[in-house]
Amino acid sequence: MREPGFWHGPASLNAHLLKPLAALYGAIAAKRLQRKGLNAGIPVLCVGNYHVGGAGKTPTVLALAKLLRELGETPVVLSRGYGGKLGGPVRVDPIRHAASDVGDEPLMLASALPVVVSRKRAEGVPLARAQGATVILMDDGFQSPAVVKDASLIVIDSERGLGNGQVFPAGPLRAPLRPQLARTDALIIVGNGSAAASVATEIAAQGKPVLAAHLKPDAAQVAQLRGKRVLAFAGIGDPTRFFNTLRASGIEVAGQRAFADHHAYSQAEIESLIAEAKRDGLTLVTTEKDLARLRDWSQQIVPFPVTLEFSDPVQLRKFVADRLFKARERKEP
Template identity: 75%
Template structure:
């Protein structure tokens, strides 16, 4: 879906009109946040956000995967598989599945880390454990009470913040902010700006860590685009962030085309973009997530092979602080389970 513009306006009559619906939605969502979840038997780290739309969860999951592997853990990602037709539980196979089967984010992640897609998250936990997981990384699901979390790491974009701060549909929040803040174990602030300052202060006041991070362009991607003029397109939660990242990396972006998040790109749409880029002497570039939606059987169809992917990595300003937080949480989770058994 395209996010309504009024979500990011300080005052809007549409938002005010929808506020009563937001209050009802918020009551239900706030109640669900307090429910007890199923104990997975192994540590569960959840990567989520407070609001609808993109903030950088997928790069965060990949960054945590690297940290976990560095300290000797075997992470498996658990995802609902938004946009996919399979209910699961199923282990994502990039050589066999397409985004229409399991969703674009799981398909992209599965090229780096084992991923289980399951609408029934408890069943997904069982499959992840059968694959030798020592830690489950939940991609989204912060507001879903099905699985008990040992740590919830919330991602927020420092350029966007939380918009008007109202609950869906009056604003982008998935639940009222105070109970979400209470359940936050660490806040990850991505990018430049000051839109997340108030939230960061509220999390810090609760004695929880606030970690700053930024997206760094992959060297191979930069080399493939150096000196070229590009037409960029994206169907992610915040396409503008992708376009900003390109420009901040020194790429000359001549044209932009934004689609709704998870938009199922058709062959006609791609061919039109390619034709437009060729007409103007531009290189067509997109995100890895968008490219994942075009893959079939692990590869790209012939009509999509002129597209250049722009890969990014999330880097933390205090990498040692993130590592310590993760290690401490895993130790505490295992110690608590040991004490309960004895």
């Protein structure tokens, strides 16, 4: 879906009119958070958001997977497979599966580590363990009580923050903020903006870590694109951030096209973009997540990969190692 503009603006009539629905939705979501879930038997780290849309969960999952491997762990991602038609549980095969089968994010992640997709997350736990998982990395699912989490790391964009701070559909929050804050074990703030400052203050006041991070573009790809004029397009939670990252990397963005998150591109849309780029002498560029949905055109579109880097990697390493140790202490018979 494309987020309505009033979610990220000052108080509006639309948000006010939707408050009764938001109160009902929020009450149901808050009650759902209290349900007991399945004990996976191995540590479970969840990467989530307080709100709908993206803020950098996928790069965070990849960064955590790298750290876990450095710690001698075997992480397996567990995802609901949003946008895919397979209910699972199934291990994602980048060769056999398409984004329409398992979702774009799981397909992208599966090129780097094992990924299990299961519409009912608890049912995916045995398959994740069968893949040799010593740790399950949940990609999203913070508001789902299906599986007990040993640590929930919440990602928030420093420029967008929480929008108008209202619960869906009056705003972007998936549940009332207070119970979500109480279940947060660490906050990851991406970027140098100040929109997440109030949330960071509350998390820090609870004695929980607030971790600063930034998205770092792939140096080789940046070098390849510098000096070229590009037509950039993206169907992610915040396409503007992608366009700004290109410009901040010294790449000339001659044109840009924004689509809704997880947008299912039609053949006509892609052929139109390719034709426009060819006509104007532009290089067609998109995100890795978008390209996962566009494998038939991958030779004509340049991906722009990014990684998440933490300002204090030692703090993150200590937090994760401590949580794994405590989780295993609790799970010992």
